[in-house]
Amino acid sequence: MPVDNAPSSPSSVDRRQRAPAAGDPLAIQVEDLRKAFRIPTHRVDSFKERLVRPFAGRDFRELKALDGISFDVRKGEFFGIVGRNGSGKSTLLKILASIYRADAGKIRMAGRLAPFIELGVGFNAELTARENVVLNGVMMGLTPRETRNRLDAVIEFAELEEFSELKLKNYSSGMLVRLAFSVMMEADADVLLIDEVLAVGDASFQQKCADAFRAMKENGKTIVLVTHEMATVEEYCHRAMLIDGGKIRQIGDPAETGREYLKLNFERGVETGEPTAAGGADGARLLDCWLEDAAGERTTTIEQDEPIRLRAELEVEREASGIGLGFVIADPNGLGLFEFGTAVLAPDGSDEVPAGERIVVKAEVENRLAPGRHFVHLGAQSNRGGGVSIYVHNAVDFVVFGTTSTKGVVSLAHEIEASLEPEAER
């Protein structure tokens, strides 16, 4: 991966600056969209089976993936769609992209749509980068001539000039992602639909994505992003929509949608007997939570082996005593990797915390995490008198970057030796 010119500072885009207002023209208009899937109880997938059992597979169960969805996206808007697995969010995206057909409802769109929902789709490993770029460009709706004119720019943006005649099967995954992204950027579509794209690539590539998205935003592109990472939505989107069970549960401010999403997750948590809690009205409030680099600047990326410097500020709203406070560092799959915590003490050593006090947390953790995105959950609980009890899911997230790739979730200090035993000693 080449070194990126962009600084590795937080890539948060100021969404208030250019947020499209109500008067702006619409880019996407969706009215009462419905889609149901028929899931046969017994799937017949050969003629032989059809002959043997002519009436098998006639029974099916209907699954309502989308149940009356209506919303608008304005031109130049960065619109997030969140939801749990199976909520219908990907189905919605596929219908918007004309990959699935809706059972009922209308979609209207202005401008040219990039007909992709994932990076690198349609790449043929047997073809060279150049051939693939041309093929992909035409898929995007450019003419072959236009694509050939942009060919050099695409290869250049992807920083693959030396490899343009190499077949894609010989590319590394990083090179592939760069090529795919650069094709998408050059396709110059007005509306982009993206499914979880930000999860792809390493930290410096994610940085490049962030810069590219900012550029697209400034050029007035409309982007619909489907994800289940709230952090991404809050960072990029002007507005966000939460889908649950094929219906819109919340639409509007990303932070609001994020809270609703958390609530939803916790509701489900109750059903499955998982610990529950919610941030906010529980005697304390998380004001901020962030990471710092060695110079004390805020950051969202940490190099491998560089310590994790975690900061948080809480406000205590109810008098409490004996507050214990802890963090969990989790991987993107929700697996808790490490938990640590401390008691909150006043300067005089007492553990009584009066209402209105601020708790400042500074933690430094040895960074044994494998490269990738990580999430920090925060919890605080008073042990006497039930004054404070909060839990904040994804209080902050960060990316660990590094050169070692590993199948593990942590990279522990180790010593290992492998040698051949001298034959005589056997």
Next chain:
Amino acid sequence: MSVLPQEAGLREVGGPSALGGGSRRFFDLLWLMSVTEFRRTYFGTVFGYLWSLVRPLALFGILLFVFTKVFRVGSELPNYPVLLLLGIVQFTFFQEATTNAVTSVVSQEGVVRKTQFPRLVIPLATVLTAFFNFCLNFLIVVAFMLAWGIDPKLTWLYYPGAIAVLFVFTTASSMILSVLYVRFRDVAIIWTVGAQVLFYATPILYPLGEPGLNDPHVEKILMLNPLGVLFEQIRCWLIEPGAPTAAQAAGGTLNLLPAAAIFLAVCAFGVWVFSREAPRIAEDL
């Protein structure tokens, strides 16, 4: 949510279809995919094109040997080797196109499930790639014909028309097969057998309408095959003006009607089944 008044610039999105996404994009994609695939297969390696000739030529050699030296059917007909080679090259186009088409849509799964891609391009590209190959092979057939001593004639001008019919039939068959395979995965095996049966049911190894060569009743049945009618007529136009026409071989022009009806039925069914299934392919994969 309130229904907003329709604003300027908004177009309704139709959903996936066989042609979806505009005709210019459709033809650009079709052309690009066919040419790229053709280049990759035949010019990517040193022996690429020569290698692709091995199969039809080997088949030609074996059949020529068997039917002139062993069974001696062929040695009684003056132009048998030319007929055999032409027939093999034409049938190879049909077989190669349809066989590759069967799995084409499924093997392009990523494109179908992740992009808005005009579905029809996929089987059509395999037909077009096979057609490019056929055009190259046909040059060899022409060279062979001239060397054999067959003079060019005006009726050769009908040949592109005949090939157009073959192309349409091949396309329709490919459309049916590719879309059925999405639902029924044993179509691939069934079609290997089917194509084999069709090879023997088409007048390639044996000409039709030659007095005393075949049972006339069997010939009538064989002339139900649109490919049979086509190959028989091509023989007459291209190689032997005196050979029985398709109508003569079938025992009357009226007897060609069933074959014509089958041809039209296959085409109509192809268009119908493909446009019916196209919007659902992504869901069924």
